[in-house]
Amino acid sequence: MLSKYSDENKKIAMGFLSYIGDLKDLDNLEQELELYSEDENRQLYLWKSNMEDYSGIVALSFSKNTVFVEYISLNPSYRSQSNVFKIFDDIQQRFPELIILGNFTLSQQIQQWRQNKQKLEKDKKEKEND
Numbered sequence: 001m002l003s004k005y006s007d008e009n010k011k012i013a014m015g016f017l018s019y020i021g022d023l024k025d026l027d028n029l030e031q032e033l034e035l036y037s038e039d040e041n042r043q044l045y046l047w048k049s050n051m052e053d054y055s056g057i058v059a060l061s062f063s064k065n066t067v068f069v070e071y072i073s074l075n076p077s078y079r080s081q082s083n084v085f086k087i088f089d090d091i092q093q094r095f096p097e098l099i100i101l102g103n104f105t106l107s108q109q110i111q112q113w114r115q116n117k118q119k120l121e122k123d124k125k126e127k128e129n130d
Helices: 005-018 028-039 082-094 103-128
Strands: 002-004 043-049 054-062 066-074 100-101
Touching: 002 082, 005 028, 005 043, 005 054, 005 066, 028 043, 043 066, 043 103, 054 082, 066 082, 066 103, 082 103, 100 103
Parallel strands: 066 100
Antiparallel strands: 002 043, 043 054, 054 066
16 A cells, blocks of 8 residues: 655655665755655655555656656565565556556566566456356
8 A cells, every 4th residue: 555655754764765775875865855745746655565564665756647666665574576566556556547667677577567467367357258
């Protein structure tokens, strides 16, 4: 589940952002939070796995037809492809009219996620037709 970042979650967000190499420095961290607070085309979302505590943070930027996943930073115990796929599902559910894109690394995962979704949908249709 994605929850839009707010200042009351600043310490939680900073914890997840500190897992990103370029953001380990406190000044860089604060600049990053400021960037996402001031730019209406950029948003940070905290992510919960099920209804537990927050498990990570997702940085998104928006254009007319797309939502671009800038980065995903997860608690080490939640770093798995299945959790990244759940995040993509949550993004699609929240922004169904937008195409999901990502940086080089994430674009490969997004492609795998799309292929996985297509396979699951195909398998579901085949079961319904049996």
